Amino acid sequence: xxxxxxxxxxxxxxxxxxxxxxxxxxxxxxxxxxxxxxxxxxxxxxxxxxxxxxxxxxxxxxxxxxxxxxxxxxxxxxxxxxxxxxxxxxxxxxxxxxxxxxxxxxxxxxxxxxxxxxxxxxxxxxxxxxxxxxxxxxxxxxxxxxxxxxxxxxxxxxxxxxxxxxxxxxxxxxxxxxxxxxxxxxxxxxxxxxxxxxxxxxxxxxxxxxxxxxxxxxxxxxxxxxxxxxxxxxxxxxxxxxxxxxxxxxxxxxxxxxxxxxxxxxxxxxxxxxxxxxxxxxxxxxxxxxxxxxxxxxxxxxxxxxxxxxxxxxxxxxxxxxxxxxxxxxxxxxxxxxxxxxxxxxxxxxxxxxxxxxxxxxxxxxxxxxxxxxxxxxxxxxxxxxxxxxxxxxxxxxxxxxxxxxxxxxxxxxxxxxxxxxxxxxxxxxxxxxxxxxxxxxxxxxxxxxxxxxxxxxxxxxxxxxxxxxxxxxxxxxxxxxxxxxxxxxxxxxxxxxxxxxxxxxxxxxxxxxxxxxxxxxx
Numbered sequence: 001x002x003x004x005x006x007x008x009x010x011x012x013x014x015x016x017x018x019x020x021x022x023x024x025x026x027x028x029x030x031x032x033x034x035x036x037x038x039x040x041x042x043x044x045x046x047x048x049x050x051x052x053x054x055x056x057x058x059x060x061x062x063x064x065x066x067x068x069x070x071x072x073x074x075x076x077x078x079x080x081x082x083x084x085x086x087x088x089x090x091x092x093x094x095x096x097x098x099x100x101x102x103x104x105x106x107x108x109x110x111x112x113x114x115x116x117x118x119x120x121x122x123x124x125x126x127x128x129x130x131x132x133x134x135x136x137x138x139x140x141x142x143x144x145x146x147x148x149x150x151x152x153x154x155x156x157x158x159x160x161x162x163x164x165x166x167x168x169x170x171x172x173x174x175x176x177x178x179x180x181x182x183x184x185x186x187x188x189x190x191x192x193x194x195x196x197x198x199x200x201x202x203x204x205x206x207x208x209x210x211x212x213x214x215x216x217x218x219x220x221x222x223x224x225x226x227x228x229x230x231x232x233x234x235x236x237x238x239x240x241x242x243x244x245x246x247x248x249x250x251x252x253x254x255x256x257x258x259x260x261x262x263x264x265x266x267x268x269x270x271x272x273x274x275x276x277x278x279x280x281x282x283x284x285x286x287x288x289x290x291x292x293x294x295x296x297x298x299x300x301x302x303x304x305x306x307x308x309x310x311x312x313x314x315x316x317x318x319x320x321x322x323x324x325x326x327x328x329x330x331x332x333x334x335x336x337x338x339x340x341x342x343x344x345x346x347x348x349x350x351x352x353x354x355x356x357x358x359x360x361x362x363x364x365x366x367x368x369x370x371x372x373x374x375x376x377x378x379x380x381x382x383x384x385x386x387x388x389x390x391x392x393x394x395x396x397x398x399x400x401x402x403x404x405x406x407x408x409x410x411x412x413x414x415x416x417x418x419x420x421x422x423x424x425x426x427x428x429x430x431x432x433x434x435x436x437x438x439x440x441x442x443x444x445x446x447x448x449x450x451x452x453x454x455x456x457x458x459x460x461x462x463x464x465x466x467x468x469x470x471x472x473x474x475x476x477x478x479x480x481x482x483x484x485x486x487x488x489x490x491x492x493x494x495x496x497x498x499x500x501x502x503x504x505x506x507x508x509x510x511x512x513x514x515x516x517x518x519x520x521x522x523x
Contacts, residue, residue: 030107030128032059033114036084036121039063039077051107051130053100079111084121087113094131105132158240158256164249166192166224178240178256192252193220206235226252231259239263355488362405362492366522369400369442373432376414380421388426391417394433400442401522408489413444415486416512420448423510440518441495447511452503462487462499483512490514 024031025046033043044052044059052059079090092109099105107128114123152159158175162168168190176186184190184198196219200212222228226244233239241257312335354360377391384391402409413432420430428449435443453461461483487497494517501510 028130030126030130032126032128034124034126036080036113036124039080039124042123047130048128050101051097051099051105051128080124083111083113083124087115087121089113102130102132105130106135107131157258158254160254160256161247162192162252162254164251166252168192168195169251175254175256178234178238178258192223192254196220196223203235208235223252223254352485352488355485355492360492362408364403364405367402367404367406367409369402369434369444370395372402372406372409373413373434373444376410376417377432379414380417383418384421384430387421387424389421389424390429392429392431394431396434396436400434402442402516402520403522404493404516404520408492412486412489412514413446415482416446416514419482419512420446420450420510423450424448425450428509437515437518440521442516442521443513444516445511445513447509449509452508453499453501453510454503455501458499458501462497486512490516493517493520495520 027045028047030048030051031043031045032041032048034041041059041062044056046056048059049056076092079092083090090111092111094106094108096104096106108131109126109128112125112127113121114125116122152170152172155172155174158172158178160168160171160175168186168188170188171186179186179195179199184195186195193216197212197216200210200215200219203210204212222230223244226246229241229243231239232242238258238260239262241259243255243257245253245255247253351360373393373395377393381391383389417430417432424430430449431447433443433445433447435445437443463484483497483499490497496515498513498515499510500513502508
């Protein structure tokens with residue numbers, strides 16, 4: 001080998017050494033090379049100078065133990081001996097040192113044997129990594145995660161994040177609790193479709209009438225086309241408001257709000273509103289009924305009062321002369337009838353007022369049902385004859401004794417018979433029937449062949465101050481209290497009053513049935 005070759009080789013070696021030193025000086029790790037036998041430093045890179053605060057010249061020849069203030073060196077000599085003995089690398093745990101230039105730093109080190117050509121360990125390479133910034137970043141991430149977890153836990157709504165493949169990334173406990181017994185593990189990776197399917201199956205098992213396939217398809221379609229907000233009814237009675245929003249990465253954020261109490265309040269407000277509307281309509285109807293009643297009463301009161309005043313003036317002033325005694329007696333009879341009619345009207349009004357106030361009481365005694373029916377029949381017989389109405393009574397052979405208020409029972413029967421006669425055309429019949437009820441009570445019915453009551457007016461005639469046919473120019477007199485008062489008197493005895501009627505056909509007419517309970521019978 002000539003001189004030129006040697007020079008070239010030397011130059012190349014120098015170039016490579018320079019390159020190696022340049023590389024080692026620019027890596028972000030502390031590099032030390034020690035003599036294996038003495039542990040003295042024979043090489044240190046620039047990072048080692050920055051970490052120790054000493055120049056390379058100052059470091060060369062020093063023992064490793066003296067390089068780092070605060071470094072835990074116990075066991076390092078044993079580690080060096082072990083490395084020389086086994087020829088295997090040594091790894092040291094994370095530790096904290098005090099750097100003159102950088103302050104307190106966290107480092108982690110490892111040592112590796114360097115062998116000569118004979119395989120003998122001649123040097124030890126120690127690499128130290130400054131992990132202070134990495135640890136700070138990790139600590140910040142941990143704290144950030146803790147704050148995130150606390151925020152998720154404190155969030156009053158259910159919250160879940162699904163990725164662009166619609167798989168669950170994360171959710172809070174509130175969201176988990178909003179899927180009652182859905183028989184699915186809400187862990188990352190589960191799809192929204194699988195979650196909805198599990199919930200739908202559970203809902204079907206609890207009796208909800210839903211089609212699984214169409215329900216899941218509808219829910220998933222709305223979920224995948226945000227933004228969307230919908231209300232979902234759960235099978236345990238709760239209501240959720242579910243909102244889906246798309247993220248910048250293509251995922252979907254789902255928030256669930258429990259709106260059960262809000263729905264209950266809405267339902268309660270609707271019920272109160274409906275009740276208020278019903279009460280308003282009822283009040284208006286009652287007001288109209290009383291207005292109609294007062295208009296009717298003006299007619300009912302004026303007619304007999306005019307008769308009383310007119311006939312009494314004729315008698316008082318003897319306008320027909322003193323020889324017309326029979327005429328005066330007839331006028332006196334008319335006055336008496338008009339007075340009785342007025343008294344009956346006033347009694348009806350007073351009785352109805354007492355019933356509405358809960359002040360009407362029964363004067364109970366033992367009465368014969370046959371007599372209670374016979375007297376009213378005789379009272380209406382004259383009017384029935386005048387109107388060519390036939391009265392029929394079908395009474396049981398054996399006597400029936402009741403414990404009841406005799407005056408009020410007679411009033412019930414009189415009202416029923418009077419109405420039947422009043423609304424029957426000439427040639428018609430009014431039939432009174434008494435039968436035994438299946439439960440041991442007694443059934444008293446009055447059936448006429450009259451004009452009947454339209455189906456939509458049957459309920460009206462049972463209300464105070466109302467009449468059927470009220471629009472037919474007042475063809476039939478009356479206050480509109482008869483049937484409602486009769487019904488109230490029957491109910492006061494613990495009984496029931498029912499009404500059926502036909503306005504056309506061979507069965508045209510009205511049937512009113514009074515049922516008195518078995519407790520009223522005396523056997």
